[in-house]
Amino acid sequence: MSWIEQRPDDAMDGAFDAVGPIPVKTCEPAAFRDAMSRLGAAVHVVTTGGPAGMTGFTASAVCSVSDQPPTLLVCLNRRSQSAPILQRNGLICVNTLGAGDAHVADTFAGRTGAFSQERFKSGDWITMPSGMPVLATAVVAFECRVIEIRPVASHNVIFTAVEAVRLGPEGPALVYHGRAYKRV
Ligand SMILES: Cc1cc2nc3c(=O)[nH]c(=O)nc-3n(C[C@H](O)[C@H](O)[C@H](O)COP(=O)(O)O)c2cc1C
Structure with missing residues (x-):
């Protein structure tokens, strides 16, 4: 070796x-x-909806911070068009993708050229009473309130309190490893 x-x-x-x-x-x-690229990571689409608008982006930089109280962090490039919208809405949904939703990951990573609301044409989306878009086929969706945003290097580290979890269909999850989508 x-x-x-x-x-x-x-x-x-x-x-x-x-x-x-x-x-x-x-x-x-x-x-x-x-x-x-040697690390396998779950693939999520982080969405926001509310008075500032509806948008989302694909993210692998999502991590549990604590279970008491349930807290997640998400890292978002400050140059992303989602950054100001997410900050103003103050609510996000972390949708963890199933193995069949690689096309949704590509769309929300900007690889198809679709922007903001247009991205929701890819995938089966439900709008919650809070205005939050939830992916019906996500293996799990975390509805979160933004509690703190800390700029570090090129990204914002977004700390959130998890207000609700929604368990989706059981089945293989989507993982990004070796610069490719894989099923686990
Ligand atoms: C598998 C995968 C994981 C990604 N993870 C992140 C991430 O954790 N944070 C981030 O800011 N961008 C991440 N990106 C890139 C964003 O999805 C992409 O740059 C963004 O959607 C484009 O910016 P826009 O929303 O302004 O068009 C990832 C892309 C892919 C394909």
């Missing part, structure tokens, strides 16, 4: 990036992306 070690080159000037309260030295972003 061969291991490729990627460390910042101490001799390299200007390799500092602001990723936290103090500048720290990092490995190359491309090496980091290659490394992350």
Whole structure:
């Protein structure tokens, strides 16, 4: 087995990036992306609906923070058109995709050219009384209230309180691994 070690080159000037309260030295972003492609991750479509509008984006950077109280975090690139809409609505739904919904993941990742509300033509969507779009075929959907948004590097880390969970049909889930969709 061969291991490729990627460390910042101490001799390299200007390799500092602001990723936290103090500048720290990092490995190359491309090496980091290659490394992350080795990790399998569940695929979610994070949606929002309300007075600011309805939109959604595909995300793998979703993580449980605590079960007391139930808390999830989602990382969203600040350049995403969803960022200001989500912030103003203050409510999101994290829809965890089943194996048959790779086309929904592609649509909400912007790969089909569809934008904001247009993206909901892909998949079987139900609008909850809160205005939140929920994917009927999601293996699970978390209805969440945004409690804190922290900018870190290029992304916003969005902390949410989980107000309700909806268990969808049982069956294989969609996972992103090796830059490809796989079923688990
Ligand atoms: C499998 C997969 C996972 C992704 N995970 C994230 C993520 O966690 N956070 C993020 O900001 N973008 C993620 N993206 C990219 C966004 O889905 C995409 O850039 C975004 O929808 C496009 O921005 P827009 O909504 O402004 O069009 C992911 C894309 C794919 C295909």
